[in-house]
Amino acid sequence: MAKHDHDSHMFEDKPSQKVFMFTLLMTIFCFISIYFVVLEDPRSHPDHYPEYYYEFWLAVYFHVWSFTMYNLLLTAFKSPGKTTKNQINPNEFCKRCNIDRIERSHHCTACKQCTLRMDHHCRWTNTCVGLRTHKNFLWYIFYTGFGGSTHVFLCITYLLGPGPSTLSNILVKGLFYMHAAIVGFFSYFCLTLLVFQVKLISSNISSLEYFKEMGVNFGFILCKVYPMESRYDQGIIPNFLQVIGDDVLFWLFPTEARNYKFETGYPKPPDVSSEDILAHGEFLFED
Ligand SMILES: [Zn+2]
Numbered sequence: 001m002a003k004h005d006h007d008s009h010m011f012e013d014k015p016s017q018k019v020f021m022f023t024l025l026m027t028i029f030c031f032i033s034i035y036f037v038v039l040e041d042p043r044s045h046p047d048h049y050p051e052y053y054y055e056f057w058l059a060v061y062f063h064v065w066s067f068t069m070y071n072l073l074l075t076a077f078k079s080p081g082k083t084t085k086n087q088i089n090p091n092e093f094c095k096r097c098n099i100d101r102i103e104r105s106h107h108c109t110a111c112k113q114c115t116l117r118m119d120h121h122c123r124w125t126n127t128c129v130g131l132r133t134h135k136n137f138l139w140y141i142f143y144t145g146f147g148g149s150t151h152v153f154l155c156i157t158y159l160l161g162p163g164p165s166t167l168s169n170i171l172v173k174g175l176f177y178m179h180a181a182i183v184g185f186f187s188y189f190c191l192t193l194l195v196f197q198v199k200l201i202s203s204n205i206s207s208l209e210y211f212k213e214m215g216v217n218f219g220f221i222l223c224k225v226y227p228m229e230s231r232y233d234q235g236i237i238p239n240f241l242q243v244i245g246d247d248v249l250f251w252l253f254p255t256e257a258r259n260y261k262f263e264t265g266y267p268k269p270p271d272v273s274s275e276d277i278l279a280h281g282e283f284l285f286e287d
């Protein structure tokens, strides 16, 4: 029996808690700055702004920010799914974990485990994005991309708005220009990453599989995604359902994706019956 190892080294390095702390603190600081500085102006000078400006943007921003936080924390702290014994395709062997693992699992040297349907190891959250957290990651970059754009819009409105020309006000505004530029950069990055993820998910390709085939490249920052075929491709809608789950009511929420047809959202390979997967479903989820 041919045993091979799909160890993935491309996106792993030593666990970087500092990068995650930066992500977390930036996200928290964004809310504090919007609530206490940027929206303070329309609250104290409602005459200078359209009616309900403060209420509208506070509601929008609060929603976007809270969903960003939920998905960030879930991506970072929930187990992405660890592969254990695999009885379906016993030709996937990991030398480090010493197991026959489930197909599409990859060994992450940073997390020191074989992650189920590993998409990639995310430096910003300091964890693997895998079967159980891919939906949270997708929503995280969605809310960071669009929430960040809202943030930049509110900052610019505040910067161009009325305000006393005192030295402290000029200094605060100077800092906000820098802040808006940093958030703008991250928002742009997340939006291009979102386009990249949506394109890959629609063809049922993981980021890892894509970079293995195409070589590591950052063309996606310019929205360049090269066409690639996947043996797991089942059509756009079934491919998406594997990531966001079957349950329409929960698509928008940061809940775990459930795929009732295959019980756990396991990416069914073409030559494995769903009965096989259901029969071995107990192997799929382990924290
Ligand atoms: Zn392993």
Ligand SMILES: [Zn+2]
Pocket (backbone or CB within 6 Å): 108, 109, 110, 111, 112, 120, 121, 122, 127, 128, 129
């Ligand atoms: Zn990892």
